[in-house]
Amino acid sequence: MSEETTTTIPSLEDWQHWALVMARANQMIMEAWADNLAQGKSMPGFGLPVAHATNDPMAWMTAGADAWSKGMEAWSQMLGQYTAAGEQKDRRFSSPEWRESPIFDTVRQSYLAISDKLLGTVEDLDGIDDEARDRLRFATKGFVEAMSPANFMATNPDVMKRTVETKGENLLSGLKNMLGDITRGQVTQSPEGAFELGRNLATTPGKVIYETKLFQLIQYDPTTDEVLETPLVIFPPWINRFYILDLTPEKSFVKWTVDQGVTLFMVSWKSADESIRDIGMDDYVAAQEEAVDVIRDLLGVDKVHTIGYCVAGTTMAATLAYLAGKGEADKVASATFFTAQVDFEDPGDLKMFVGDDTLATLKQLTAETGVLDGRVMAATFNLLRGKDLIWNYVVNNYLMGNDPTPFDLLHWNGDVTNLPGEWHRDYLERLYRQNLMMTPGALSVKGVPIDLGSIETPAYIQAGREDHIAPAPSVWKLTRVLKGPKRFILAGSGHIAGVVNPPAANKYQYWTSDEPATTLQEFIAYSTEHKGSWWPDWIQWLNGQGHGKVKATGARVPGKGKLKPIEDAPGRYVRTR
Structure with missing residues (x-):
């Protein structure tokens, strides 16, 4: 028996509704055009192949229709x-x-x-x-x-x-979301207003106790009666905001570390503006040394533990070699590297963005101000995981018309940081392209030749198994370069989740091995898998570096030493775009 097919004819009310939807959509587009034209800008091309920049709406629409039909x-x-x-x-x-x-x-x-x-x-x-x-x-x-x-x-x-x-309302909401993102210049991954620094992110109590034109130094309040005698300072990447390590309290590496009885300091880099457009490697190495010296003087200690995350770990290696080169390596008691590379022979997919064309484009983008807009770097990192960080939001935000779900990590991911343009190009050229850190003496800092083979500082090296920014095999090479005692661990997940993995979450795993290995594959073959976070392994290693404990009083409390508080943590540098 055949089934009768019925066709529902839209009512007059339906046609009127759809006409209204299209009229509102046209109005939103035209308002966006008007806003851009009033500011002397062309209508953004959404990546469409318009031959020349134009303010003619018909040319833009024709290009879009042509691209759509050909696709x-x-x-x-x-x-x-x-x-x-x-x-x-x-x-x-x-x-x-x-x-x-x-x-x-x-x-x-x-x-x-x-x-x-x-x-x-x-x-x-x-x-x-x-x-x-x-x-x-x-x-x-x-x-x-x-x-x-x-x-x-x-x-x-x-x-x-x-x-x-x-009845098309999702498309109107999506169009509104898309036009808003065009104005901001980046895809919204977490709704605006869901998170605020100092309210539900970066809430670990502390004070900014020192600042320069390049960084602020935060000291966190102790939560234990006794603390390790040797303090710890974290150098986060200057391409991101430091609070990736101080997200919500239950995810915060900062809070967890303080609760383990560590006197903790954090460097908060300034988002670049024209006042620091000309800084370079010498300045970042000098800033790391300066932070170490400020802490040593404040607490009256000889040494400081250090952590370097990603690119800040790369420059921390340069800092250690610089200190060794001038006979001051003893300032640093230990060095922990989070997903950091020094050998850029095989640095992963980011090498796709260090070609001649890319560097020429970066030079053009920074020609006027000397500063690279952080949205450029954000777009680059998003492209590395386009399915999850771009197209997922195109569908959810623009087609379905939904607002993105609040997510602290993605809020941080969209909180971009501007970079000194010349230093960024120099980093890509000399490190990524020429791999000069691996040649002793090929780089110098403040007149001191850099030789990573001179570093004998005890080191803890963490890599992420699925890291697409600093691939584990590349991070592993640190073990072949550093000459002092070292411990390598391979963490489950990637560049962020592999680091920000609190024990209470009971997620992922990590691998350790005490057997000698010359390659990452050998390490994995000999390794033992451990469920959950690697943080307890690290704190046990840190506690084993041979230093006692002291009372958490006096200068161990922010503002109680010779350096008076400038402002509450997380400080204004991390809030400045």
Whole structure:
């Protein structure tokens, strides 16, 4: 028996509603154009191939329509060329409609088959070197992620269903979200106003007790009666805000460390402006030494423990070599490296962004002010995980019309930091491209040749197994460079979650080994897996560095020593964009 098919004809009320939706959408677009034109700007092209910058709305719309039609034509051609792929887990296609509807199931399987084919072709190509293959692999991965049918309204059943249910209101909300992001210059990953420094982020009590034009030094209030005699200072990356280590209290490495009986200091770098446009490696190394000397003088101690995270770990290695070169290595009792590289022979996907074209673009972007807008770096890091950090929000924010879910880590991820332009290019050129840190004497700091082989400071080296910014094999090379006693641990997860993994969360795992190993693969083969956080392993190592405890009184309390409080933590530098 055949089933009768019925067609529902939209009512006059439905047509009026959709007409209103389109009118409101046009109004929002035109208002955005007007705002940009009033400021003397062109309408942003959303990455569309407009031949020349223009303020003509029709030219912009024509370019967009052309790009859309060509993309859909190419997409349609590819869909017919390959058989469907096997079942794959992919949260982009988690809704039942992707499998229950024959049309969307075909789209999904065809897309996955095409993706596999394209990515496989990169691996099968002959006659190209490893560097060219890496670039092609990265570009192909970005292409297949961008072309996912989940990213388009017409090929995403969730979006189509939502559009029908809300009568297009989701598209208006999404358009509003998109225009707001265009104005801000970055994708919103956590809703504005959900988090505030000092209220529900970076709340560990402390005082700013010292500052320069480049950094503020925060001292945290002790929470134990006794503390380690040797204090600890953390050097966070200057490309991010320090409070990645002081998120909500239950995730805070800062709070946890203070609670373990450590007198803790934090360097908070200033987001670059024209007043510090000309600083470079010498200045960052000098700042690290200055922080160590200020703490030594304040507490009357000979030595200070140090932590360097990511790029600040790289410069901390330079600082240690600089101190060794002038006979002052004893200022530092130990050095802990969080996901830090010194050998940039194989630095991971970030090497895709250090070519001649990139450096030329960075020079243009900083020509006027000498400062690189932090949104440029944020976009770069987002591209490394485009599926999760870009397209996920395109679908949720723009197509579904939702606001993103509040998430402290993603709030931090969007809290960008400006960089001194010349120093950023110099870092990419001399370290990433030329790998000069690995050649003794190839770099000098304040006239002192840098030789990483001279570093005998005890070191704790942490790497992330899934780190896409500082790959574990690259971080491992620190063990082959440093000459002093060292402990290496491999943590589960990546560049952030692999570090920010509090014991109470009982997440992930880490691996340790006391067997000698010359490669990361050997280390893994000999290693023992431990469930949960590596933080307790680190604090046990720190406590074992041979120093006693003292009462948490006097200068151990912020403001009770010779340096008086400037302001409460987290300070104004971390709040300044």
